[in-house]
Amino acid sequence: FQLQTAYLSEPYYKPFNPDSPYGMTYTEREELFNQVRKLHRMGFQIHCHCNGDAGTDNLLDAIEAALEDFPRQDHRHTVIHGQVLREDQMARMARLGVSVSFFTAHIHYWGDRHHDTFLGPDRAARISPAASAERHGVRFTIHNDASVTPTRPLHLIQCAVNRRTASGRTLGEEERISVRSALKAHTIDAAWQVFQEDERGSISAGKLADFAVLSGNPLEHSDNLDACSVVQTIRRGRSVFEEASS
Secondary structure, three states: OOOOOOOOOOOOOOOOOOOOOOOOOOOOHHHHHHHHHHHHHOOOOOEEEEOOHHHHHHHHHHHHHHHHHOOOOOOOOEEEEOOOOOHHHHHHHHHHOOEEEEOOHHHHHHHHHHHHHHOHHHHHOOOOOHHHHHHHOOOEEEOOOOOOOOOOHHHHHHHHHHOEOOOOOEOOHHHOOOHHHHHHHHOHHHHHHOOOOOOOOOOOOOOOOOEEEEOOOHHHOOOOHHHOOEEEEEEOOEEEEEOOOO
16 A cells, blocks of 8 residues: 555545556456466465455455355455455455455554545545454454564554554544454464464463463453553463563
8 A cells, every 4th residue: 555556446545656546456367366266276275465455356256266166165265454345345255255364553554644645534444444344254363464564462453442543543433343352363363264273372271372471451451452561471381481570
């Protein structure tokens, strides 16, 4: 979006390049269909970078065509970023069994520019629409795009919960999700999205003992999750970090 190359179905709010107001597609449609069909038929899971909604349309068309030729349950093909997913796309993803991983840090770092320049107020209010995904039954995760943004899990969760931009603007109140939903997206659903839910993602007998101990209950700090800090980190059952006592 920063370079206005993400492929949109409607023009950018204030196009940098009037000759390319919709952005661009990086893969020809026929080539995308061929690659998705081949990988799907071979049993692979597909994670495809689709920042714009027009790019997502192409991917969903390709997945639907592949499923018609080679029906397959629980494929977990995933849209990566899915910044401006529309309501009709959410319904279609639910029908096709496609999940999404949202880059919610965009709300903080570039939300004001989305509002003022890239997408305009209406579309900007729907970037990383986690509440819509939840409503449609589309399983989702949240991520940082390292090293584009700092890898700060609690801040990432805060972005999904509060949707505050760097200037303090709330960007799309109706797309806010609960702390519990954001934690789930960042833990057990993240493991599920890559077929590792039997190994990690929750604190359960038989799973890897990977978890963090926080300074407070995040469910009680929804307005300011950054108030919580990591006081200890357990990796495979061993303490690998412990906050120094003052």
